[in-house]
Amino acid sequence: MGKKLYIGNLAYDVTQEELQDVFSQAGTVTSVSVVADKFSGQSRGFAFVEMSSDEEAKEAISKLDGYSMKGRNLRVDEARPREPGRFPSGGGGQSGGGRKPRW
Numbered sequence: 615m616g617k618k619l620y621i622g623n624l625a626y627d628v629t630q631e632e633l634q635d636v637f638s639q640a641g642t643v644t645s646v647s648v649v650a651d652k653f654s655g656q657s658r659g660f661a662f663v664e665m666s667s668d669e670e671a672k673e674a675i676s677k678l679d680g681y682s683m684k685g686r687n688l689r690v691d692e693a694r695p696r697e698p699g700r701f702p703s704g705g706g707g708q709s710g711g712g713r714k715p716r717w
Contacts, residue, residue, distance in 0.1 A: 616644050617671035621661040622689035637663050640677050641670025662693055
C-alpha cells in the first residue's frame with residue numbers, strides 16, 4: 615500500500631507536473647495534489663504526494679527533504695490524518711456542533 619507525504623515550503627507557482635517529476639526520482643508516484651485556496655485558486659504553499667510503497671516514501675523523505683526547488687527548500691514528511699474540528703469551517707469535524715454562543 616502507498617504512503618502519503620506532506621510537502622511544505624513550496625513556491626506558489628510549483629505545478630503538480632513539476633512535483634511528479636521531482637518525486638519520481640525516489641520511485642513511483644501514484645498521485646500529486648497541490649493544495650489551493652478555494653476562493654482565489656492560489657497555491658497555499660503545500661502539497662501531498664503519494665508514493666506507491668512505504669520504502670519509496672522513505673526514500674523520497676531522505677532524498678528530498680531540504681531539496682531546493684524554485685529557490686525554496688522543500689519540507690518532506692509523512693502526512694498525518696486530519697484532526698477532527700481543526701478547521702473553522704466545520705468541514706467534517708465533530709467538535710463544536712450544537713453549541714450555543716455565550717453572550
